[in-house]
Amino acid sequence: MKIKLFVLYGGKSVEHEISLRTAFTVLGSIDRDKFDVYPIYITQQEGAWCCSGMQEHARTTIEELVMEPEFTSATESMGSVLLRYVSGEGKKVALPLLHGSNGEDGTVQGLMELLDIPYVGNGVLSAALTLDKVVSKQLLSQAGIRQTDHISFLMEQWNEEGHSLLNRMEKSLGYPVYVKPATLGSSIGISRCEDRAALMQGIEHALRFDRKIVVECEVAGREIQVAVMGNERPLASLPGEFIHRHRFFDFESKYMDKELVMSIPAELPSYTMERIREYAIQAYRVLCCSGLARVDFFLDSDGEIYLNEINALPGFTGTSMYPVMWERTNGTAYSELIEKLIDYAFMRHADRLTVQYAR
Incomplete structure (x- = not known):
């Protein structure tokens, strides 16, 4: 049946x-x-x-x-x-x-x-954790995973102490910075800001979509992605990156640019490639993920690796990085990948059924 x-x-x-x-x-x-x-x-x-x-x-x-x-x-x-x-x-x-x-x-x-x-996909806890950039950053920081310097605050804080927050951001982060809604993806509501006027405008724009905001300093370098799947024993794909001409990879750049080129595997030294894959699995486990996730990194000119964010439901079109990374890692076709993720869902559900709810 x-x-x-x-x-x-x-x-x-x-x-x-x-x-x-x-x-x-x-x-x-x-x-x-x-x-x-x-x-x-x-x-x-x-x-x-x-x-x-x-x-x-x-x-x-x-x-x-x-x-x-x-x-x-x-x-x-x-x-x-x-x-x-x-x-x-x-x-x-x-x-x-x-x-x-x-x-x-x-x-x-x-x-x-x-x-x-x-x-299919992440459970209640991991879904909530990964979507909230502030909470996920706190947990990843406790695990010793390097991230970009950042400051977060709520709408109420901005309304009450905006001037002091601006001073604090300028002193500790400098420019340029990125302003992000804490609980959104697809680069929606994100702004790259090079001065105070742009920063204030970017914060007001982000507050249209979320009551919690993250402001991060810019890491000049490459953006590297890794696809992860599995439950207790997750697997990491070969890293990949988009080759593009955009200074800021915003919503229009991601979804409208017909000239984007995927580089999979990304051209990286073998040592760096393996470190990135290890960090991806570590982050996956720290945030209690299961099923699938895409872990995004920055790689600066000195070879330092910074975890940007982890996406619990990455783009899944035929031209999205997640499925293509698996196809080029081990030959897993798109339809086969969907069935693997469904299998992980059944395995996790079977494990959950072993828990008893009465003494």
């Missing part, structure tokens, strides 16, 4: 569009001989759940993935989808492809735990 695969995408998040791109590629690559596929679209404004049943064939355009909810209420729509499609008998697994808030942050993962449904 085929496995019921519930693919969640869209979501109440500023990264809604990225989720649609990921879902379009994934849904087009799933082996329908092995899985009964149920796409579940979550609207951007209300967070309403939509499902039209099992999808026998992949859609031909991204626009076809967008559905109209039967109920606009998130509660009613979620209950309807869960009762009508998810609660039935049979072996089942969820594949959350929700980038950013309300999906990549542990919320949907918690729902799957309550429903006792295996799901």
Whole structure:
């Protein structure tokens, strides 16, 4: 009997569009001989759940993935989808492809735990940790992993003591700096700032998307990425990097530039390559990850390695770095990679079932 695969995408998040791109590629690559596929679209404004049943064939355009909810209420729509499609008998697994808030942050993962449904990717704790740049930096720092110098603060702090914060940032970080929302990805809300006016503007821009802000000093050098997958015994891919002409690799650069070139493996000394892979696995374990993650590093001109961030749900289109790194590391094809991640989901769920809840 085929496995019921519930693919969640869209979501109440500023990264809604990225989720649609990921879902379009994934849904087009799933082996329908092995899985009964149920796409579940979550609207951007209300967070309403939509499902039209099992999808026998992949859609031909991204626009076809967008559905109209039967109920606009998130509660009613979620209950309807869960009762009508998810609660039935049979072996089942969820594949959350929700980038950013309300999906990549542990919320949907918690729902799957309550429903006792295996799901692909990181658990509640690791999803929350990895999405929050401030908390993850604190934990990685305690583990002795080198990172860029940074300062973080809340909206209330900025409103009450903005001038002193500016002085502190200029004294300890200098310019240029990067301003980032603490709990977003895809370079949304990020600004590169070379003076105080730009810094103030960048902070106000980032506060549109988050109440917690991170300001980091710039590391001049290369951006190196590593794909990691697995549960207790994670594996790290060969490192890769994008060759590009952009000073700041922002949202438009990542997703609109047709001239990006992947270099996999990245041209690195063997010693540096292995250190980066080791740091990637160490960070993966420190943040309690399982299933998959992409770990991003900076490499400066002196060969020093700085961990930038860890992404618990990296881009997963056919041209995203994560799947391509695995294909060039050990020949794992895109559809095979999805099935491996599903296997990890079942293994983690089986481990969880060994825990008893009564004495």
